[in-house]
Amino acid sequence: xxxxxxxxxxxxxxxxxxxxxxxxxxxxxxxxxxxxxxxxxxxxxxxxxxxxxxxxxxxxxxxxxxxxxxxxxxxxxxxxxxxxxxxxxxxxxxxxxxxxxxxxxxxxxxxxxxxxxxxxxxxxxxxxxxxxxxxxxxxxxxxxxxxxxxxxxxxxxxxxxxxxxxxxxxxxxxxxxxxxxxxxxxxxxxxxxxxxxxxxxxxxxxxxxxxxxxxxxxxxxxxxxxxxxxxxxxxxxxxxxxxxxxxxxxxxxxxxxx
Ligand SMILES: Nc1ncnc2c1ncn2[C@@H]1O[C@H](COP(=O)(O)OP(=O)(O)O)[C@@H](O)[C@H]1O
Ligand SMILES: [Mg+2]
Numbered sequence: 721x722x723x724x725x726x727x728x729x730x731x732x733x734x735x736x737x738x739x740x741x742x743x744x745x746x747x748x749x750x751x752x753x754x755x756x757x758x759x760x761x762x763x764x765x766x767x768x769x770x771x772x773x774x775x776x777x778x779x780x781x782x783x784x785x786x787x788x789x790x791x792x793x794x795x796x797x798x799x800x801x802x803x804x805x806x807x808x809x810x811x812x813x814x815x816x817x818x819x820x821x822x823x824x825x826x827x828x829x830x831x832x833x834x835x836x837x838x839x840x841x842x843x844x845x846x847x848x849x850x851x852x853x854x855x856x857x858x859x860x861x862x863x864x865x866x867x868x869x870x871x872x873x874x875x876x877x878x879x880x881x882x883x884x885x886x887x888x889x890x891x892x893x894x895x896x897x898x899x900x901x902x903x904x905x906x907x908x909x910x911x912x913x914x915x916x917x918x919x920x921x922x923x924x925x926x927x928x929x930x931x932x933x934x935x936x937x938x939x940x941x942x943x944x945x946x947x948x949x950x951x952x953x954x955x956x957x958x959x960x961x962x963x964x965x966x967x968x969x970x971x972x973x974x975x976x977x978x
Pocket of ligand 2: 735736737760764848850
Protein backbone atom coordinates (compact mmCIF):
# COMPACT_ATOMS: atom_id res chain seq x y z
CA UNK A 721 0.00 0.00 0.00
CA UNK A 722 1.07 3.46 -0.80
CA UNK A 723 -0.28 6.59 0.86
CA UNK A 724 -0.02 9.71 -1.27
CA UNK A 725 -1.25 13.00 0.17
CA UNK A 726 -2.12 15.98 -2.02
CA UNK A 727 -2.41 19.53 -0.70
CA UNK A 728 -2.11 23.16 -1.73
CA UNK A 729 -0.50 26.28 -0.30
CA UNK A 730 -2.98 28.86 -1.58
CA UNK A 731 -6.00 29.34 -3.81
CA UNK A 732 -7.77 26.43 -5.45
CA UNK A 733 -5.15 25.11 -7.87
CA UNK A 734 -6.93 21.80 -8.49
CA UNK A 735 -6.01 19.47 -5.59
CA UNK A 736 -9.29 17.57 -5.70
CA UNK A 737 -9.16 17.22 -9.47
CA UNK A 738 -5.54 16.04 -9.28
CA UNK A 739 -6.36 13.43 -6.61
CA UNK A 740 -9.19 12.04 -8.71
CA UNK A 741 -7.17 12.15 -11.96
CA UNK A 742 -4.14 10.41 -10.41
CA UNK A 743 -6.27 7.72 -8.77
CA UNK A 744 -8.02 7.18 -12.09
CA UNK A 745 -4.76 7.00 -14.07
CA UNK A 746 -2.90 4.94 -11.44
CA UNK A 747 -1.68 1.61 -12.86
CA UNK A 748 -4.01 -1.05 -11.47
CA UNK A 749 -2.30 -4.17 -12.75
CA UNK A 750 -2.43 -7.40 -10.74
CA UNK A 751 -5.81 -6.77 -9.14
CA UNK A 752 -4.80 -3.54 -7.41
CA UNK A 753 -7.24 -0.72 -6.75
CA UNK A 754 -7.00 2.96 -5.88
CA UNK A 755 -8.86 4.76 -3.13
CA UNK A 756 -9.34 8.54 -2.93
CA UNK A 757 -9.90 9.80 0.59
CA UNK A 758 -11.41 13.25 0.81
CA UNK A 759 -9.72 14.64 3.93
CA UNK A 760 -10.17 18.31 3.05
CA UNK A 761 -11.28 19.93 6.34
CA UNK A 762 -12.79 22.83 4.40
CA UNK A 763 -15.24 20.53 2.63
CA UNK A 764 -14.11 19.48 -0.81
CA UNK A 765 -15.87 19.69 -4.14
CA UNK A 766 -16.12 15.92 -4.53
CA UNK A 767 -19.35 15.52 -2.62
CA UNK A 768 -21.52 18.09 -4.34
CA UNK A 769 -19.77 17.41 -7.61
CA UNK A 770 -18.77 13.95 -8.63
CA UNK A 771 -21.29 11.80 -6.86
CA UNK A 772 -24.01 14.39 -6.48
CA UNK A 773 -26.89 12.79 -4.62
CA UNK A 774 -25.31 9.32 -4.47
CA UNK A 775 -23.76 9.82 -1.03
CA UNK A 776 -25.95 9.35 2.00
CA UNK A 777 -25.71 12.29 4.42
CA UNK A 778 -23.16 11.67 7.17
CA UNK A 779 -21.39 8.79 5.34
CA UNK A 780 -17.68 8.48 4.56
CA UNK A 781 -15.19 10.10 6.91
CA UNK A 782 -17.91 11.36 9.25
CA UNK A 783 -19.16 7.83 9.88
CA UNK A 784 -15.62 6.63 10.53
CA UNK A 785 -14.92 9.58 12.85
CA UNK A 786 -17.97 8.64 14.93
CA UNK A 787 -16.66 5.08 15.54
CA UNK A 788 -14.60 4.39 18.63
CA UNK A 789 -11.27 2.62 18.73
CA UNK A 790 -8.84 1.69 15.99
CA UNK A 791 -9.98 1.36 12.39
CA UNK A 792 -9.06 -1.39 9.95
CA UNK A 793 -8.56 -1.32 6.20
CA UNK A 794 -11.90 -3.10 5.87
CA UNK A 795 -13.57 -0.27 7.77
CA UNK A 796 -12.28 2.17 5.12
CA UNK A 797 -13.36 -0.07 2.25
CA UNK A 798 -16.76 -0.62 3.87
CA UNK A 799 -17.44 3.13 3.75
CA UNK A 800 -15.98 3.64 0.26
CA UNK A 801 -18.03 4.16 -2.88
CA UNK A 802 -17.10 2.86 -6.31
CA UNK A 803 -16.12 5.48 -8.89
CA UNK A 804 -16.14 3.00 -11.78
CA UNK A 805 -18.27 -0.01 -12.72
CA UNK A 806 -15.55 -2.51 -11.71
CA UNK A 807 -15.12 -1.02 -8.25
CA UNK A 808 -11.36 -0.72 -8.78
CA UNK A 809 -11.39 3.03 -8.15
CA UNK A 810 -12.95 3.96 -4.86
CA UNK A 811 -13.82 7.12 -2.95
CA UNK A 812 -14.13 7.69 0.76
CA UNK A 813 -16.31 10.78 0.85
CA UNK A 814 -15.38 13.79 2.94
CA UNK A 815 -17.40 16.47 4.60
CA UNK A 816 -19.61 18.81 2.63
CA UNK A 817 -19.95 21.44 5.31
CA UNK A 818 -16.80 23.18 6.65
CA UNK A 819 -18.32 23.35 10.16
CA UNK A 820 -17.92 19.56 10.32
CA UNK A 821 -14.11 19.86 10.07
CA UNK A 822 -13.67 20.14 13.83
CA UNK A 823 -15.11 16.65 14.37
CA UNK A 824 -12.45 14.93 12.26
CA UNK A 825 -9.30 15.60 14.34
CA UNK A 826 -9.30 12.23 16.11
CA UNK A 827 -9.90 10.36 12.88
CA UNK A 828 -6.66 11.13 11.02
CA UNK A 829 -4.13 9.03 13.02
CA UNK A 830 -6.55 6.08 12.96
CA UNK A 831 -7.13 6.59 9.27
CA UNK A 832 -3.39 6.53 8.51
CA UNK A 833 -2.92 3.22 10.32
CA UNK A 834 -6.04 1.79 8.66
CA UNK A 835 -4.65 2.88 5.29
CA UNK A 836 -1.43 0.97 5.98
CA UNK A 837 -3.61 -2.00 6.88
CA UNK A 838 -4.83 -1.97 3.25
CA UNK A 839 -1.57 -3.43 2.00
CA UNK A 840 -2.79 -7.03 1.68
CA UNK A 841 -5.85 -5.79 -0.24
CA UNK A 842 -3.58 -4.16 -2.84
CA UNK A 843 -5.11 -0.71 -2.41
CA UNK A 844 -3.13 2.49 -3.03
CA UNK A 845 -4.50 5.58 -1.33
CA UNK A 846 -4.67 9.20 -2.56
CA UNK A 847 -5.68 11.66 0.12
CA UNK A 848 -6.97 15.15 -0.65
CA UNK A 849 -5.69 17.07 2.39
CA UNK A 850 -6.93 20.44 1.16
CA UNK A 851 -5.07 23.67 1.86
CA UNK A 852 -2.10 23.62 4.25
CA UNK A 853 -2.48 25.65 7.41
CA UNK A 854 -6.21 25.14 7.70
CA UNK A 855 -7.33 25.22 11.32
CA UNK A 856 -8.27 21.53 11.10
CA UNK A 857 -5.47 20.48 8.73
CA UNK A 858 -5.14 16.65 8.68
CA UNK A 859 -1.47 16.85 9.73
CA UNK A 860 -1.17 13.13 10.67
CA UNK A 861 -2.03 12.28 7.06
CA UNK A 862 0.68 14.63 5.77
CA UNK A 863 3.18 13.23 8.28
CA UNK A 864 2.28 9.59 7.54
CA UNK A 865 2.19 9.79 3.75
CA UNK A 866 4.84 8.06 1.66
CA UNK A 867 4.82 11.06 -0.66
CA UNK A 868 3.26 14.50 -0.21
CA UNK A 869 2.39 16.28 -3.46
CA UNK A 870 1.96 20.04 -3.25
CA UNK A 871 -0.34 21.21 -6.05
CA UNK A 872 0.12 24.69 -7.55
CA UNK A 873 -0.60 26.87 -10.55
CA UNK A 874 2.27 28.54 -12.43
CA UNK A 875 1.47 32.07 -11.25
CA UNK A 876 3.67 34.36 -9.19
CA UNK A 877 1.53 34.02 -6.06
CA UNK A 878 1.20 30.27 -6.64
CA UNK A 879 4.96 29.75 -6.91
CA UNK A 880 5.86 32.03 -4.00
CA UNK A 881 3.38 30.33 -1.67
CA UNK A 882 4.42 26.86 -2.86
CA UNK A 883 8.11 27.59 -2.31
CA UNK A 884 7.51 28.48 1.34
CA UNK A 885 5.15 25.54 1.87
CA UNK A 886 7.59 23.06 0.31
CA UNK A 887 10.39 24.31 2.56
CA UNK A 888 8.18 23.74 5.62
CA UNK A 889 7.11 20.28 4.43
CA UNK A 890 10.69 19.23 3.71
CA UNK A 891 11.71 20.44 7.13
CA UNK A 892 9.00 18.47 8.91
CA UNK A 893 9.12 15.36 6.69
CA UNK A 894 12.87 14.92 6.39
CA UNK A 895 14.01 13.18 3.20
CA UNK A 896 13.55 15.70 0.38
CA UNK A 897 12.38 13.09 -2.11
CA UNK A 898 9.32 12.28 0.00
CA UNK A 899 7.88 15.70 -0.85
CA UNK A 900 7.23 16.95 -4.36
CA UNK A 901 5.10 19.34 -6.37
CA UNK A 902 2.56 19.07 -9.15
CA UNK A 903 1.99 21.97 -11.50
CA UNK A 904 -1.48 22.42 -12.97
CA UNK A 905 -0.95 24.07 -16.35
CA UNK A 906 2.24 25.06 -18.09
CA UNK A 907 3.35 28.52 -19.33
CA UNK A 908 0.51 30.34 -17.64
CA UNK A 909 2.58 32.44 -17.33
CA UNK A 910 5.57 30.50 -15.99
CA UNK A 911 6.90 27.36 -17.66
CA UNK A 912 7.43 24.07 -15.86
CA UNK A 913 11.23 24.42 -16.08
CA UNK A 914 11.19 27.83 -14.43
CA UNK A 915 8.81 26.61 -11.72
CA UNK A 916 10.91 23.49 -11.09
CA UNK A 917 14.02 25.67 -10.62
CA UNK A 918 12.21 28.07 -8.29
CA UNK A 919 10.90 25.18 -6.20
CA UNK A 920 14.13 23.16 -6.38
CA UNK A 921 12.17 20.09 -7.48
CA UNK A 922 14.14 17.98 -9.94
CA UNK A 923 11.22 16.11 -11.51
CA UNK A 924 8.24 18.41 -11.22
CA UNK A 925 4.94 16.67 -12.03
CA UNK A 926 2.73 18.47 -14.54
CA UNK A 927 -1.00 18.14 -15.11
CA UNK A 928 -2.48 19.67 -18.25
CA UNK A 929 -5.26 22.23 -17.95
CA UNK A 930 -8.23 20.66 -19.64
CA UNK A 931 -11.57 22.05 -18.64
CA UNK A 932 -13.63 19.34 -20.28
CA UNK A 933 -11.92 16.40 -18.59
CA UNK A 934 -11.59 18.31 -15.28
CA UNK A 935 -15.31 18.96 -15.22
CA UNK A 936 -16.00 15.25 -15.81
CA UNK A 937 -13.96 14.51 -12.70
CA UNK A 938 -15.51 17.22 -10.54
CA UNK A 939 -19.02 17.17 -11.90
CA UNK A 940 -19.47 13.59 -13.04
CA UNK A 941 -19.90 12.57 -16.65
CA UNK A 942 -19.06 9.95 -19.19
CA UNK A 943 -15.58 8.52 -18.68
CA UNK A 944 -15.28 6.84 -22.10
CA UNK A 945 -12.33 6.63 -24.49
CA UNK A 946 -12.39 10.36 -25.19
CA UNK A 947 -11.89 11.06 -21.46
CA UNK A 948 -9.16 8.41 -21.23
CA UNK A 949 -7.28 10.07 -24.12
CA UNK A 950 -7.81 13.63 -22.91
CA UNK A 951 -4.75 15.78 -22.26
CA UNK A 952 -5.63 15.79 -18.54
CA UNK A 953 -5.67 12.01 -18.27
CA UNK A 954 -2.58 11.51 -20.43
CA UNK A 955 -0.69 13.96 -18.24
CA UNK A 956 -2.13 12.26 -15.13
CA UNK A 957 -0.74 8.92 -16.35
CA UNK A 958 2.71 10.51 -16.79
CA UNK A 959 2.48 12.13 -13.34
CA UNK A 960 1.41 8.79 -11.81
CA UNK A 961 4.55 7.25 -13.36
CA UNK A 962 6.64 10.04 -11.82
CA UNK A 963 5.16 9.38 -8.39
CA UNK A 964 5.78 5.64 -8.75
CA UNK A 965 9.44 6.12 -9.54
CA UNK A 966 9.79 8.52 -6.64
CA UNK A 967 8.18 5.91 -4.37
CA UNK A 968 10.59 3.22 -5.50
CA UNK A 969 13.54 5.44 -4.64
CA UNK A 970 12.17 6.43 -1.22
CA UNK A 971 10.54 3.19 -0.07
CA UNK A 972 11.00 2.91 3.66
CA UNK A 973 12.11 -0.45 5.00
CA UNK A 974 9.20 -2.33 6.61
CA UNK A 975 8.66 -1.48 10.26
CA UNK A 976 10.23 1.97 10.07
CA UNK A 977 7.06 3.94 9.47
CA UNK A 978 6.09 6.23 12.28
N1 LIG B 1 -6.27 20.37 -14.71
C1 LIG B 1 -7.33 21.19 -14.76
N2 LIG B 1 -7.74 21.70 -15.94
C2 LIG B 1 -8.80 22.54 -16.01
N3 LIG B 1 -9.53 22.91 -14.97
C3 LIG B 1 -9.18 22.41 -13.75
C4 LIG B 1 -8.07 21.53 -13.58
N4 LIG B 1 -7.97 21.21 -12.27
C5 LIG B 1 -8.98 21.86 -11.65
N5 LIG B 1 -9.69 22.57 -12.52
C6 LIG B 1 -10.88 23.38 -12.23
O1 LIG B 1 -10.54 24.33 -11.22
C7 LIG B 1 -11.57 24.42 -10.25
C8 LIG B 1 -10.98 24.08 -8.87
O2 LIG B 1 -10.56 22.72 -8.92
P1 LIG B 1 -10.47 21.81 -7.61
O3 LIG B 1 -9.86 20.53 -8.01
O4 LIG B 1 -11.79 21.76 -6.92
O5 LIG B 1 -9.44 22.69 -6.76
P2 LIG B 1 -9.03 22.60 -5.23
O6 LIG B 1 -9.33 21.21 -4.75
O7 LIG B 1 -7.57 22.93 -5.21
O8 LIG B 1 -9.85 23.62 -4.52
C9 LIG B 1 -12.68 23.46 -10.72
O9 LIG B 1 -13.60 24.19 -11.45
C10 LIG B 1 -11.95 22.49 -11.61
O10 LIG B 1 -12.79 21.90 -12.61
MG1 LIG C 1 -10.58 20.60 -3.23
